Amino acid sequence: MALSIKNHNLYSGASKVPFIKSPNVGGMLSPKFLIIHYTASGPDADIARFFAQESADVSAHLVVRRDGSIKQCVPFNRVAWHAGKSQWTGKDGAHYAGLNNSSIGIEIENWGPLKKVGTRWVSWRGVNVLRSKVVEARHKFGTPDCGWEAFTKAQFEATLAAARALCSAYKIEDIMGHDDIAPGRKSDPGPAWDMAAFKANVNIEAEKQTIVSKSAMRGSTSSP
């Protein structure tokens, strides 16, 4: 799926991805980071619709459902309320506190941590998750071992396509998990999200584009 960005909206080909407007927004945003989240919800909850309610008091720019479909809730040049109390040190040593003001938030539909009850894995809501869809792992910040709902391949690919589009439209310096910017307080996206593979795939694409543009430049300078 090739995605692109026009007027701070996400497009799939010539059509805008469904936009479910959230009223929970701040001021203007020049995004420097992408923050990956899980929704801590199952397929019965439409999180984009939840963000559309003022009473929710939270939002994110994008929501990626389990089938890989994407909805946008906030334009990419406006602050969304996804990070809460958070901090990060940028590659240039700059300190960021309250990452809502510098980042794009991507929520991926996933239960997050699961509890073992007898032989079953259940979500915090008591919903069963198939054993084949459970990743048993310890969170990098040391929370006890537990199960984590696996993300789907469709989600990984859709999020990758969105991240590539965002990185080519904005000067994105880095991609972090909510757990990276709020360690101890937040555990999303957690060990089921392969952040290393995700970042490598986004960067590979960016490097390819640089190589292409460099060779295009060489081509134009060397042509008679």
Ligand SMILES: [Zn+2]
């Ligand atoms: Zn989060």
